Amino acid sequence: MDPQTTQRKIIHVDMDAFYASVEQMDNPELRGKPIAVGGGGTRGVVSAASYEARKFGVRSALSGVLARKYCPELIFVRPRFDRYKEISKKIRKIFLEYTDLVEPLSLDEAYLDVTYNKKGNPSATLIAQEIRKRIFEEVGLTASAGISVNKFIAKVASDYNKPNGQKTVNPDEVIAFLEELPIKKFYGVGKVTTEKMYQLGIFTGADLKLKPIEFLEKHFGKSGSYYYNIVRGIHHSEVRPERTAKSVATEHTFRENLTSEIFMLEKLETIAAELENRLKRYNIAGKTVTLKIKYSDFSLQTRSKTLPYFISDRSLLFDAAKELLFQEKMKESVRLLGISLNNLNNEDRKTPVAVQLKFEF
Template sequence: MLPEACEDHGVPGTRDGARQRKVIHIDMDAFYASVEQRDHPELRGRPIAVGGSRERGVVAAASYESRRFGVHSAMPSVTAKRLCPELIFVKPRFDVYREVSLQIREIFLDYTPLMEPLSLDEAYLDVTENLKGIEYASRIAKEIRKRIWEETHLTASGGIGPNKFLSKMASDINKPNGQYVITPEMAQDFVAGLRVGKFHGIGDKTERRMNRLGIFTGLDLRSKPADFLQQHFGKAGQHYYWIARGVDERPVQPDRIRKSIGAENTFASDLTDMDELRACLDPIIEKVWSHCERTGVRGRSVTLKVKYADFQQITRSQSTPREVGSREDLGAMTKALLEGTFPLPKAVRLLGVTLSNLQNDRDDPPLSSERQLSLGL
């Protein structure tokens, strides 16, 4: 690892010369799988996958032992089992994962109030000014990781950089149970050598579009003018222009309000019957509404996701002037959207329901930021 003192040299990486922030990205190592191995000693050292083992199941998390065989999250369970015949499937326990996540967040808050959770297992911390008065962000990251191990018996990896983009990239370098510093001086060279598909926020489709335009690396991306990138990628083009230069001015946002609540289910066999599909919607709707009841959150837009047997996906949405006020209203809107997809062009593999345009009808503090809640049916 680089010398810790390197981290706090000069402050390039901003557009206006403002004081450079110090940002840490903490990412738990194989979080769900590691919790299961911690709580079940007989699983330690063995290849496990958290998720359903049935034919239509999907891997939610893979232990490092199973990753050696090529198993990874979002992989169909049948594929994972074929790659690793000794794979052990474990049913997810999201209530336990959330409890552990909250325990870890309490550790973060001992160092800074500027903590932005991204999901149950990762968060950004702005430690430019920190509650412990520790000079170097790398030392804070090391201390946090040590406390996580002592208090949860789980390991975490850390990335330290002058902004969110670079700290996120850095946290992947020395996984698992390590950390890495990208100094401001390193930023442009580091980004230049990355394949664009490795950039946080650039998915497979965008990478393919970039490749067709002759953009394969960060250096290629940096060679394109801003108007070219905006022409081909819209508003995101400006973001790509700056991150290719190691610049990311997005602040760490504590208590960012969740934008949507969603749940989905992949069926054991493909469905074509309307009555069966309506029945399968009920537990999904119940999951979403239970979260609304528990948190006091209400929304005005309902979206139905339909994934067909060939993996083609469509969405249908409806918005109302007022918040959806009851489970019955949510159910009626969702099922009306489902009826609008009939007659079906092909069998259905998955249904999902999302509630967005959220409002909080209580006086509680805003919800912590998490990506769309996956309720793991």
Template sequence: MREHVARKIIHVDMDAFYASVEQRDDPELRGKPVAVGHGAKRGVVAAASYEARKFGVRSAMPSTTAMRNCTDLIFVRPRFDVYKSVSNQIRNIFAEYTPLIEPLSLDEAYLDVTENLRGLPTASDTAAEIRRRIFDETGLTASAGISYNKFLAKLASDMRKPNGQFVIPPQKGAEFIEGLPVAKFHGVGKVTAEKLNALGILTGADLKAKSLNFLEQNFGKSGPWYYAIARGEDHREVQPNRQRKSSGSETTFHEDRFAPADIEAGVLEMADDVWEWCDKNQSFGSTVTVKIKYSDFRIITRSRTIAGLINSRELLRELSLGLTRSTYPVSTGIRLVGVSVSSFQQREPAQLDLPLSG
């Protein structure tokens, strides 16, 4: 229906969300380098304030590295219940402007405001008003990217962080992409960027110069995607009912574990975490995966898919333990375990007595 109408897409991204919530709620933390996470020996940074980022502290960084980079770093334990509550506040604001909201995480979302509910004349005006509302109602700042497709809107939201917004209009999309290093493209990780660079593709302009056939030969199914975005094209729609593909939880032990009972205690705790989410959201899958990371950082996964749905805590626990036990005996200490459920189906859980054999 909108083939001949340029869409108006906003990507809203909260600024250092978890850390900003902590600084908002504890005045003693304001203006100081803050990391949300567990500052223990095996901990990792879940989020970092902008004051901490100046020292090179980043999310997913080991706590020990973060503390070496910033000796004054303050670690705060995460409060996910609070973050979820604030996220819901923010999404309620979004809903006053458009029903077309695609959440990507607790702190970011795409909005299609081609036809906004407030009748504001431009997407830029809409983004500015949403950002003002977020600040007035939560005390937090957000950045926004505005463009005619999701790919460009996502890139634009990084251009004026924190607490700013940036517009890439239709007539400027291709030009913007041409001047951008491919390593900065959303969705292009370190390995892919290195492969692109090795092929002489350093910028969007270099990517645009390559033929579709060349890109398909070197990147397979991703070739047409790279060909399109090099020209500023992305036809993906904002999906307000985007189905979550999996739910998982993992933990890093304070000390390496060797004893099966100790390992399985951690696995059961993670399985229970996952079940709580599945039960609360009435989302049930048929595949369970157990992840194990050893002390030498080697990672293995074991998965099993059953005929029906994993529709009880007991079944998830039993499947998780079975997969864990398939990795025994333990010759190298285990530092991390994780459990996830995937292959979700959108229906109520069937009350089946599922066999575990096979």
């Protein structure tokens, strides 16, 4: 363990089924029932599911049709992002009463560095309990928390006693905790990587720890050193209240699949215009344009082009996206299109910008 790492006290707070819980809080008739926030039609996608719905296998990103098949009694609710943002601001205000080192990951989760906190409380565990209690009393929702010496372990721990629970991994427990951890529970190890690790005989943290860094880099590239370090409890990433945007993106999921490139171009013009508005709002430009395509079979493809100059104008964004669209033949009908811009001119600025999603219902 790195001495500096063990000195830090990090909390990861994760709201429980946030969007769905807000809907159940605001509408008593939905309480105790399986609900999904999102679209239930043929093109609908689940954005969030209540715990009652999760018992049937309903999860975020599941198609509305499949979700209804899993749970015939499922109730679909349209998302209200303005309301979710309103609640999120109240929760963040509570966080800031304990520390200024708050790094939001989304509307419903954040890291807090409470090593030196405003309350002078030496116990991160007690701070997490107090924060969760206040969220429940002042907002009306439950939250879970993970507490440990770095962001990675805190993130993993917050999922352990969900919903409405918390888990602390003390410095002297870190190694044992990571060795016993199933590899699929490691934050940053997705389904594809999990399957690859299984094929290599890696099922737990202990198995991962046995592999030398050369082996991991051979099979996982740059991620190999990341896996080598995290299983040893080494993760130096600090809690950053403001994060420099590495990319700005806008994408649309369509009600019906697009089969004509003419219709796709129409959608890309709209997306480029929305992206231009976001870029101008933050006074950002970039050089690398990426076109994101999700097909009807849910397979994903990205195509990128780097320009010799910075752009933010909608016409230039559209021209680059159009060129990428015709770069190769489409293999299926399209359900989602997106344009992102990275290689930005904001290296000296801190601008919290994320992808803007738009769903059609």
